[in-house]
Amino acid sequence: MKGSSLDRPERVDAMEQPVLLVAHHAGIVTLTLNRPTVRNALDLALARAIATTAQELAQDASLRLVVLRGTPPAFCAGADLTERSKMSPRERTAHTDAIAAAVEAIAELPVPTIAAISGACLAGGAELALACDLRFADTTARIGFPEVRRGIFPGAGGVLRLPQLVGRGRAADLLFSGRTLDAQEAFRIGLIDQLCEPGHLDTMLDHWITELRQAAPGAVRAVKAALQRVLTTDAVTLADIRSLRRALDESPEYEEGLRAFAERRPPSWANG
The missing domain is CATH 1.10.12 (Lyase 2-enoyl-coa Hydratase; Chain  A, domain 2)
Known part of the structure; x- marks a missing residue:
């Protein structure tokens, strides 16, 4: 969006760009997960980049807001299971720990954080979104915790944060079944805070940023x-x-x- 406060990166060849894009604009930082060919799945490199960058941003006194988003077509499809399938059990645990560290680094940022969600937001990607203070999405968003269908469960804070947002019963439904919600249902139960049509996510974010700038x-x-x-x-x-x-x-x-x-x-x- 021309003139946006977010300086949203355009879609690029992931082979030519870092796995995490960082854009600064007047105290607003946008972190863009940039592995679009695998729907921004979290490999070790991306998880570590998120954690390191968030920890550095936490020391910036001029920081006002952090927006977390993904290069289209998705927000984040979760852990990179292709990478994980080639790991030993010990390596898989280290991979999970790296994702958990990334999620906690986002949660511990001292300023407001917004997950800007388009497309798939699943498993570890959904846990990243839960770690943010607010979740803004367009109607293409799909949110879910499918880990039980792979023999595990959310290991990066989802079991703790999801009940706080939607209540124990709804959290149990989602975590036990592993089903995926469309944007409308996620908005109805409070998992998404603001919802818009595709193409209007930046406008919605800019409006909220204008409101934020009025606050000390x-x-x-x-x-x-x-x-x-x-x-x-x-x-x-x-x-x-x-x-x-x-x-x-x-x-x-x-x-x-x-x-x-x-x-x-x-x-x-x-x-x-």
């Missing part, structure tokens, strides 16, 4: 930290959350927000 970067990071505590800690108290909120009371961003309110103008954020 420090406040957004604090909200992300609070949500991470709520979702990953067994006993979170109001005092734990208030400690994150209290730190904002003396921040320059809060001062600017108050001034902008009094002066009836939009706030001007340092990393806006």
Whole structure:
């Protein structure tokens, strides 16, 4: 999309490009899985590239948002089973661990993350999407956890995160059966947060980015930290959350927000 905030890469020959494309635009980073001939399946190289890149991005104070997507025709079809079929059991475990590390690196990013989903989003690819804060998709999206049909189950956090999104019963249905949802059903049960027709995903993302830029970067990071505590800690108290909120009371961003309110103008954020 011309003029997009996302700088979406065009489809390219995977033999001539890295397995992960990274585009920066004014604090917005788009990570594009780039193995289109195998529907962006996660081999060791791609899993390690995602983990390393996400860990580096986590140190960037100017970062506002990370968008994760795949080079068409898919978001991510899961682990590269062709590669895995040639591995020893020990190597298969290392492959699973590498995918889990990639998923956790995305989950631990200190800023909002969005999975932009077109086409297949399956198995480890679906776990990557679950690790994001939001999932935006077009109607070509198909989401599922087919691991039980291969004799395993989701090993990169899907069993933990899926019930939090859709409830235990629906999660059990999907995980026990291994069936794949179309975009409409995934949206209906809350697995997809926003849904659009094909060709409109970038427009939907750009609209959300415009809304995000009106929010103070420090406040957004604090909200992300609070949500991470709520979702990953067994006993979170109001005092734990208030400690994150209290730190904002003396921040320059809060001062600017108050001034902008009094002066009836939009706030001007340092990393806006």
